[in-house]
Amino acid sequence: MKKTHFLVSMLALALFSSCQNGDENDNESRGSQEVHSKTVNVTNHDGRPFSTGSGSINGKFVSGPGGGVLMQGFYWDVPDGGNWWNTVKGKLTDWSNAGISAVWLPPASKAQNGAYSMGYDPTDYYDFGNFNQNGSVETRFGSRTELEALITKAHAENMQVYADIVINHNSGGQSQANPFTGTSTWTDFSGVASGKFQRSYNDFYKNSYGNNDEGAFGGFPDLCHANPYVQDWLWGRDDSVGKYYKNVMKFDGWRFDYVKGFGPWVVNNWNSNVGGFSVGELWDSNVNTLEWWANNANSSVFDFAAYYKMDEAFDNGNLNVLNDDMMWKRNPYKAVTFVANHDTDIINNKMPAYAYILTHEGYPTIFYRDYEEWLNKERLNNLIWIHNNKATGTTSILYTDNDEYIARRNGYNGNPGLVVYINNSSSWQERWIETNWSSQQIKDFTGNSSWYPTTQGDKWVKIQAPPNSYSIWSLNQ
Template sequence: MKKTHASIYFVAVIAFLFYSCSQNETDSVDAKAESQQFKIINVTNHDGKSFSTGDAKSSETGKYVENPGGGVMMQAFYWDVPAGGNWWNTVNGKLTDWSNAGIGSIWLPPASKAQNGPLSMGYDPTDYFDFGDYNQNGTIETRFGSKTELVNLITKAHAENMKVYADIVLNHNSGGQSEANPFTGTNTWTNFTGIASGKFKRTYNNFYKNSFGNNDEGFFGGFPDLCHADPYVQDWLWIRADGVGKYYKNTMKFDGWRFDYVKGFGPWVVNAWNANVGGFSVGEYWDANVNTLEWWANNANSSVFDFACYYKMNDAFDGNNLALLNDDMMWKRNPFKAVTFVTNHDTDEISSKLLAYSYILTHEGYPTLFYKDYEETLDKNKLNNLIWIHNNKATGNTSILYSDNDEYVARRNGYNGNPGLVVYINNSTSWQERWVETNWASTQIKDFTGNSSWYPTTQGDKWVKIQCPPKGYTVWSVNQ
């Protein structure tokens, strides 16, 4: 789903628009997750299958490789980034700093030519093979730049040991010509035979309603609804070697996919794409119901954005009820299929953002940073510190140690020699202190955020007193 700006939906004639936990610790993952525990040296892909790297750092650069639950993603755009064709160059100029900070992947906006030409954010796709090199829809370049600039960006990201994810819009198309449609008895804007690339031409036969049925799971914004049941559409999207998926992966060198508005079609579509094309994938299934998110992720064989976590964080941090963080979330069901986030280009509800980032960057799941939060709004030094903590300390499964309206304490239990951490989040207006049980006996620990100057030593029974500043957080681990 995305913001509905009238400008991007102009199509000649049509313009449519859309309990509180006790101090007793409770493990957030069950016994089977023990086999899925990860550490920085244990890399796991999007479907939960482990593969060995020997070390999760590149032996050439020492920078962290991408893996869900072990990496950090940057959403490298926001809604209405500056038009004028310079966005690819803007992102390119930031890649080295992002990589040095420990960010392992970037998610780009839809890169192909869309109906609203130089003003489009890409969510109204016309020609999947025009990356800013054909004169159509009133422009040669896209809003973001030229194909050459996009290729340079991807090449630079790979040189920095970063993965690049393409935003893919498969539900709907826009910008076709009017044609008589025997299935509707009217004219529809479904003639894409004149697209400049000449690849993946489409007519009314390839959109609902058609010979395959009246509709699929959902349509969006009045746009022509692409029919994935059509073998011709399947062939061009994910089967043929020069089709959309394989061209993006093998020629353009994208490493993975963010699938837009996956409520609009069955999860089998993403499953088939993943089976034929490969690469990391995450779906935008906008639903706070964790059962629904888990159902979609399992059937799509894909990661999914953890909207359950997003809405719980909003209620917890902005509603002064941190006990809500005990509730179920996708990362607790399967951290290797959960992409966590605080803000994105569509929704920006959480006001206590640093507390939310301290949560997702210390907990399981694949955390995502939002460009504006990182580059413009929040303290970049604090976010870089949390990225470092995530990449170096946030290992093992999670135990919630304490929660009430104002305080939340959780422990990452460590893995394979990495000691893990204890995170303390305080949403009150005064300093707080609390005794907690760690995994470390008679060991000096410290706060790796620098928000506390304490260097306490745990007792022989592993208990220790820690502290946290008002409206702040601390992250404790072995002082080494």
């Protein structure tokens, strides 16, 4: 859901020089370097969609050992006019070739503002741009036929498609007398054009089931999930919203909007009855709250704890905060990491943040405008490749200070893992670190350093990182 504090950062980051300092054969003793090492007790995340194989074959994505990457396929106020589904469809092959395994779409059904709505004010869950209601046939994004063509194309590219699901509130109903409020409320949805999931005042709070649930949003009628009729239409019956989206429209998963507005049992029941990948938008930086919700919802959750720590680290010059707790450290299988989205965009120094989420555990998300408009696509594609092919195993934090952060992915099932070195300072930095590899040559897969050092027999080696940038090291193979 769009938040009032939405900020837009249109910082276009310049390519950093790939020049290097020092001698790649430098045998300086590491004894003069103070190295702090911390192992994060988390399991590696190899359970995301399309978690086997590697590379891209004829434009069809097959993820490598590191798993897949999610693309948020929209931003707030994408162009209206009904062409967005076609726009996204036209990019799927390039995204697949880049190593992106799934795309998250905006709310696809007809909303109160019809052809002008971003979809977060839903009226008829079964109108995908094929009924003339709320002033238009098509949605802002296009027609049902165009949406189905997009989903078919994504599946042909071996990519999954996630639907943005708004079930906290509805909008666009007609006025009716409401005995529970003693007033008239906009809760009459008996005339929805699809004829499915017709609603009235007793399907919204306050009603015979109570006065309220966990939260309402924006003055919209607050859907009552305690009502068995609502449950049946959302996930129970064969033509419920969830099952229709999955079995008829062929969506593969769900991004649940504003899950603070209802109990985690709602998403748990949806997932149990419908299936598919799911992630909740629980806008909270408290990692305990995120973990509690994810466990009770049986769902992934966006890692807002990591998001705010990255802002402090990369924008405010305090990389030490990356030692703090985050959802991906608690449970990487249920953590979806991100640098920006359609609601919030507070991180200005984005490339180090993408280097962070694409080398660490969790399921990383790329924001459409960062990829297609604002940042350097070649550098992002490089990070996606590194993620898919090298980012395996548990994570050990090797060194942190205000300006430098070094972490090691310890490898998994024969994959060598990597070492990422992020440097916020204005000069080249070097550190001795302990790797996964004994007496083997390594290289920086970003190309920012031209060193090709060989690790010592005890696995130690000196690496470097360019100013205001990063390097990512693994076996030269």
